[in-house]
Amino acid sequence: MKFGGTSVADLDRIANAAEKIQAEVKRGYNVIVIxxxxxxxxxxxxxxxxxxxxxYDAREYDAVVSSGENVTAGLxxxxxxxxxxxxxxxxxxxxxxxxxxxxxxxxxxxxxRANLDAKFDEGxxxxxxxxxxxxxxxxxxxxxxxxxSDTTAVAFAAAFDxxxxxxxxxxxxxxxxxxxxxxxxxxxxKISYEEMLELAxxxxxxxxxxxxxxxxxxxxxxxxxxxxxxxxQNSGTLVCDEEEIMESKVVSGIAFSRDEAKxxxxxxxxxxxxxxxxxxxxxxxxxxxxxxxxxxxxxDHDEAHSGAVTDMTFSCPVDQIGRARKAMEEAKGAxxxxxxxxxxxTDVSKxxxxxxxxxxxxxxxxxxxxxxxxxxxxxxxxxTSEIKISVLIDRKYIELAVQTLHDTFxxxxxxxxx
Amino acid sequence: MKFGGTSVADLDRIANAAEKIQAEVKRGYNVIVIxxxxxxxxxxxxxxxxxxxxxYDAREYDAVVSSGENVTAGLxxxxxxxxxxxxxxxxxxxxxxxxxxxxxxxxxxxxxRANLDAKFDEGxxxxxxxxxxxxxxxxxxxxxxxxxSDTTAVAFAAAFDxxxxxxxxxxxxxxxxxxxxxxxxxxxxKISYEEMLELAxxxxxxxxxxxxxxxxxxxxxxxxxxxxxxxxQNSGTLVCDEEEIMESKVVSGIAFSRDEAKxxxxxxxxxxxxxxxxxxxxxxxxxxxxxxxxxxxxxDHDEAHSGAVTDMTFSCPVDQIGRARKAMEEAKGAxxxxxxxxxxxTDVSKxxxxxxxxxxxxxxxxxxxxxxxxxxxxxxxxxTSEIKISVLIDRKYIELAVQTLHDTFxxxxxxxxx
Numbered sequence: 001m002k003f004g005g006t007s008v009a010d011l012d013r014i015a016n017a018a019e020k021i022q023a024e025v026k027r028g029y030n031v032i033v034i035x036x037x038x039x040x041x042x043x044x045x046x047x048x049x050x051x052x053x054x055x056y057d058a059r060e061y062d063a064v065v066s067s068g069e070n071v072t073a074g075l076x077x078x079x080x081x082x083x084x085x086x087x088x089x090x091x092x093x094x095x096x097x098x099x100x101x102x103x104x105x106x107x108x109x110x111x112x113r114a115n116l117d118a119k120f121d122e123g124x125x126x127x128x129x130x131x132x133x134x135x136x137x138x139x140x141x142x143x144x145x146x147x148x149s150d151t152t153a154v155a156f157a158a159a160f161d162x163x164x165x166x167x168x169x170x171x172x173x174x175x176x177x178x179x180x181x182x183x184x185x186x187x188x189x190k191i192s193y194e195e196m197l198e199l200a201x202x203x204x205x206x207x208x209x210x211x212x213x214x215x216x217x218x219x220x221x222x223x224x225x226x227x228x229x230x231x232x233q234n235s236g237t238l239v240c241d242e243e244e245i246m247e248s249k250v251v252s253g254i255a256f257s258r259d260e261a262k263x264x265x266x267x268x269x270x271x272x273x274x275x276x277x278x279x280x281x282x283x284x285x286x287x288x289x290x291x292x293x294x295x296x297x298x299x300d301h302d303e304a305h306s307g308a309v310t311d312m313t314f315s316c317p318v319d320q321i322g323r324a325r326k327a328m329e330e331a332k333g334a335x336x337x338x339x340x341x342x343x344x345x346t347d348v349s350k351x352x353x354x355x356x357x358x359x360x361x362x363x364x365x366x367x368x369x370x371x372x373x374x375x376x377x378x379x380x381x382x383x384t385s386e387i388k389i390s391v392l393i394d395r396k397y398i399e400l401a402v403q404t405l406h407d408t409f410x411x412x413x414x415x416x417x418x
Numbered sequence: 419m420k421f422g423g424t425s426v427a428d429l430d431r432i433a434n435a436a437e438k439i440q441a442e443v444k445r446g447y448n449v450i451v452i453x454x455x456x457x458x459x460x461x462x463x464x465x466x467x468x469x470x471x472x473x474y475d476a477r478e479y480d481a482v483v484s485s486g487e488n489v490t491a492g493l494x495x496x497x498x499x500x501x502x503x504x505x506x507x508x509x510x511x512x513x514x515x516x517x518x519x520x521x522x523x524x525x526x527x528x529x530x531r532a533n534l535d536a537k538f539d540e541g542x543x544x545x546x547x548x549x550x551x552x553x554x555x556x557x558x559x560x561x562x563x564x565x566x567s568d569t570t571a572v573a574f575a576a577a578f579d580x581x582x583x584x585x586x587x588x589x590x591x592x593x594x595x596x597x598x599x600x601x602x603x604x605x606x607x608k609i610s611y612e613e614m615l616e617l618a619x620x621x622x623x624x625x626x627x628x629x630x631x632x633x634x635x636x637x638x639x640x641x642x643x644x645x646x647x648x649x650x651q652n653s654g655t656l657v658c659d660e661e662e663i664m665e666s667k668v669v670s671g672i673a674f675s676r677d678e679a680k681x682x683x684x685x686x687x688x689x690x691x692x693x694x695x696x697x698x699x700x701x702x703x704x705x706x707x708x709x710x711x712x713x714x715x716x717x718d719h720d721e722a723h724s725g726a727v728t729d730m731t732f733s734c735p736v737d738q739i740g741r742a743r744k745a746m747e748e749a750k751g752a753x754x755x756x757x758x759x760x761x762x763x764t765d766v767s768k769x770x771x772x773x774x775x776x777x778x779x780x781x782x783x784x785x786x787x788x789x790x791x792x793x794x795x796x797x798x799x800x801x802t803s804e805i806k807i808s809v810l811i812d813r814k815y816i817e818l819a820v821q822t823l824h825d826t827f828x829x830x831x832x833x834x835x836x
Contacts, residue, residue, distance in 0.1 A: 011469050045489065051429050053496040060499070063507050064492035067485040071463065074482035078471040081478070089481050093511060094557055139512055 001031055002131065002153035005039035006170045007227035008072050014038075017168065017227055018079040025085055025125045027233070032116070032160060033087075034131040034153040035076055037068025058103035062133070062143045066092070069130035069149070076128045087126035088119065092133040092141065097152070099134030099142045106134055106142035108151075111159040129156065147208025154211045158218035165220050166236075167207065168227035173237035174199065174206055176411035177254040182403045184412030188252065192242035195252045196222075198354040198388045207239070215239065242356050250357035250364060251409035254402050257350045260290070261318040262380060262392055265328065266341040270308040277337045278312060278328070285327040290350070291315045291383040291390065312339075313381060315392055318346050348380060349398040352390040353405055365389050371408040377401050419449055420549065420571035423457035424588045425645035426490050432456075435586065435645055436497040443503055443543045445651075450534070450578060452549040452571040453494055455486025476521035480551070480561045484510070487548035487567070494546045505544035506537065510551040510559065515570070517552030517560045524552055524560035526569075529577040547574065565626025572629045576636035583638050584654075585625065586645035591655035592617065592624055594829035595672040600821045602830030606670065610660035613670045614640075616772040616806045625657070633657065660774050668775035668782060669827040672820050675768045678708070679736040680798060680810055683746065685758040688726040695755045696730060696746070703745040708768070709733045709801040709808065730757075731799060733810055736764050766798060767816040770808040771823055783807050789826040795819050 001024065003017045024031050036042075045065045049056055073089035080087035092099075095115060099106035116127045131149030134142045144151055150167060157165035172187065174196065179185040191199075193216035200209045206224055215222045221244075225236025238244075268274060275294075282289055293313045316324055321344060331337045358364050368389055372379060377400065381392040393401055406412060419442065421435045442449050454460075463483045467474055491507035498505035513533060517524035534545050549567030552560045562569055568585060575583035590605065592614065597603040609617075611634035618627045624642055633640045639662075643654025656662075686692060693712075700707055711731045734742055739762060749755045776782050786807055790797060795818065799810040811819055824830060 011466060014470070048429060048489070048493055049496060052432070052493050053500045055500075056496055057499055057506075060492045060495045060507055063509070064489050064496075067488050070485050070488075071466070071482050074478045075466055075470050077478045078467060078474055078482075081475055082471045082473075088475075089478055091481070091559075141509075 001166045001168060002034040002149060003036065003076075003168045003227060004149060004170070005036040005042070007168050008035055008037075008076070009039040011075070013227070014072070014075055014079055018076060018083060018085075020168065020227065020231065021076075021080060021087075021126060022083055022085050029163075030120050030124075031126045032156050032162070033076065033126060033128045034149055034156065035069060035072040035128060036131050036149045038072055041068040041071070059140050062103045063141050066130070066133040066141050066143055069132050073128045073130040077126075080126055080128070085126055086124045087128055088124060090116070090127055090129045092130060093135040093139070095129065097129075097134035097155075099136060099144070101136040101138060101140070101142065103136070103140070103142050105145040106136065107144075108134065108155050109137075111155055113159060116160070147210055150208045150211035151214055154214045154218070154220050154222065157220040157222075158214070162220070164223055165215065166223045166225060167211075168225060169206065170226065170228070171206060171224070172226035172229075172235070173224055174239070174253070176252070177402055177406050178256070181256075181399050182406050182412075184403075184406055186412055188237050190238045190240060190245045191252055192245055192356050193239060194242065194356055194387055195354050196239045198352070198385070199253055199255050212239065249355060249409070249411070250361045251353045251355035251411065252357075253354050254405045254409075254411065255352045255354055256398060256402055258395065258398055259318040260315050260348050260350050260392060261321045261324075262313060262315050262345040262348050263321070263324055263328070264311055264313040264343040264345075265337075265339040266311050266343060267309045268312050268337065268339045270310040274310075274312075274337065277331065279314075281327040281331045281336075282314075282316075282324060285323045287316050287320045287324045287327065289314050289316050291381050291392065293381050293383070315348070315350065315381060321346055345380075347395045348392045349395045349401075350390055350392055351398065351401045351405065352388050353409065354388045355409075356387050358387050358389075367408060368405060371404055372401060375400055375404050377404075419584045419586065420452040420567060421454065421494075421586045421645060422567060422588070423454040423460070425586050426453055426455075426494070427457040429493070431645070432490070432493055432497055436494060436501060436503075438586065438645065438649065439494075439498060439544060440501055440503050447581075448538050448542075449544045450574050450580070451494065451544060451546045452567055452574065453487060453490040453546060454549050454567045456490055459486040459489070477558050480521045481559050484548070484551040484559050484561055487550050491546045491548040495544075498544055498546070503544055504542045505546055506542060508534070508545055508547045510548060511553040511557070513547065515547075515552035515573075517554060517562070519554040519556060519558070519560065521554070521558070521560050523563035524554070525562075526552065526573050527555075529573055531577060534578070565628055568626045568629035569632060572632045572636070572638050572640065575638040575640075576632070580638070582641055583633065584641045584643060585629075586643060587624065588644065588646070589624060589642070590644035590647075590653070591642055592657070592671075594670070595820055595824050596674070599674075599817050600824050600830075602821075602824055604830055606655050608656045608658060608663045609670055610663055610774050611657060612660065612805055613772050613774055614657045616770070616803070617671055617673050630657065634659075667773060667827070667829070668779045669771045669773035669829065670775075671772050672823045672827075672829065673770045673772055674816060674820055676813065676816055677736040678733050678766050678768045678810060679739045679742075680731060680733050680763040680766050681739070681742055681746070682729055682731040682761040682763075683755075683757040683759075684729055684761060685727045686730050687756055688728040692728075692730075692755065695749065697732075699745040699749045699754075700732075700734075700742055703741045705734050705738045705742045705745065707732050707734050709799050709810065711799050711801070733766070733768065733799060739764055763798075765813045766810045767813045768808055768810055769816065769819045769823065770806050771827065772806045773827075774805050776805050776807075785826060786823060789822055790819060793818055793822050795822075 077089040098109040131152040222239040377397045495505045495507040516527040549570040640657040
């Protein structure tokens, strides 16, 4: 069971989470609990570090920032003991959670079972583990980077062959799309790892991508559910192998990302190595390039260009557009690339349909494009993968597009098998 | 170098302390720094624990409460690095600081030098150690109880054969008496361990008794000085072996404790075991009995008492008087002791003259009593040790008594050799 920052924000919420843990113990389970820092605490610690040092030592950063989770782990254990549940806290080095020495973005090396198993054998029912942290080969404290507590939970579930890994958060599951966009959005009972990965990376902020990848690799059954209100063993959304989902719809959900931008380099020399010359500098500038489209330039092939030319279009988050433009202008200045014009469009959004059923069903793309065309929504860029189709559209159409596609693929109905 | 909570209360003060550390590094020293939690942080953590659990697991208490020192250690290391000083933080388990498993009041077992020495050999100049904590034989985090950071500093100084142990605090040294009572109070350049122990236990709150005991046992030269304002290698007060203090005065300081209370059991049976029958229940009730005086009862030896009788008087902190009275009444009710009357005086204070010179100088007590008598101060109880004479007096006379004794023993003069 993993409880994020908002689920352990204060002592009342810690007590509430403890009741959910106790319920599982009463059902007969031994439980490993992964906790985040009380919300706000990590930010306070990070603020202190940033004010103390401009170019900080990541090892000291980790030593400071990891303390928030340690506090929650101790408090949660105390609360459980108070309720008569035999529990103890575990800091990363006590387990030990062995990681690489990549401070701030460490990866798991091993999670030996011996210490926790010994305590379970003694009769302890709950091990409360500080999330987000581990210990390096040098014996220093490491942190795992964004979403580290989700990842810790999945890693423990894998190491201990857990029946489930329940991620308690502030939403009650994974939806067919954002309920703020359409009231027809429906909570999914089950979703496959692959679909969840596409939804996570497309802006549905329920689960961190890395934790879903890890769950898929080790076949950990991951359940997302709310830490507020009553929950039982069927609450939330189960993220699992597609084999477990008997009949799935062709499309499982509509994801979207509102604040995208599009850059087109007009009339680029079409020569080997041109893509590397463009996207190398962008990566170095920290620009997260998403969709890429290359097509023949609309411009005439004139005297200025002795060889073949093309237009190159890519998208990135709108707040990275300054960096992207600067990287391109510098590359042009250095002579490594050439273009006639750099056209920026900061008023675009991305909408995607996701579903493993697409693998065996043709015509999903055609149905999607026709549906958008019927509403007068112009498609600017298209990108596809095996289980996803994404398009860039004008931002003003984003709600309309999501609602239309949600209807088109019958996501609001309750006929899904579970 | 040890910095207490007020000396690392915020980022500015951490920066200020870092400058003092840098100054020692520039003088050629390798430095071990012991830090407390930023002031207020430990109280916040303790508050959370108390709100979470009534009968708390001391192991979890320690895991939570120790995190404050870890944060300071990391921030201090970062600050030092920012100033170009090669430093790293050490949590108790990383050193390791091996302690007993007596959580909340653990005692040192060993502090192996290997890990820190290896880093010093690599060229690190400063080890910043989280104070107040250690690790138990079971690998759980322990805390050392009150004054634990001072004790940590002395223990490291002993383990690493340090030239000095500098305790930075919010006063600039040890004074002949409290400067708020008399403007003639003077900072001592040096004081012996024995005198410091008497002053510490008598209410001069500069150093925790246990840290002075430890310093005396391992002959650690302990310096108390202010973390505010300029300091150099001669600032503050050096607590050291009396051999180092060439010529000392007969009396070094006047200590006092304002809020004392006195209880007299009138007409107690004077039989073997009566003291145990009285002070056993008081100890069990958590009453810190200080002075004890037994004298023949003023009452007549009447028919109600078949054997010899006595009066028994003792003192304790005024806020423990309720507990003391209850313990005595219960003992009487149970028949284990007998007395005619229980007289409580809650308006008394204790004043003490302290000095190793007393050992070789007679007449100190007489001089003290005469001086107080001249001012009309009545002495209610007297207690003496080898280097201290304490008296209980009415509280209204405490300032007068301290001022008079300070003058009587010439403590305001500057003739002390250093």
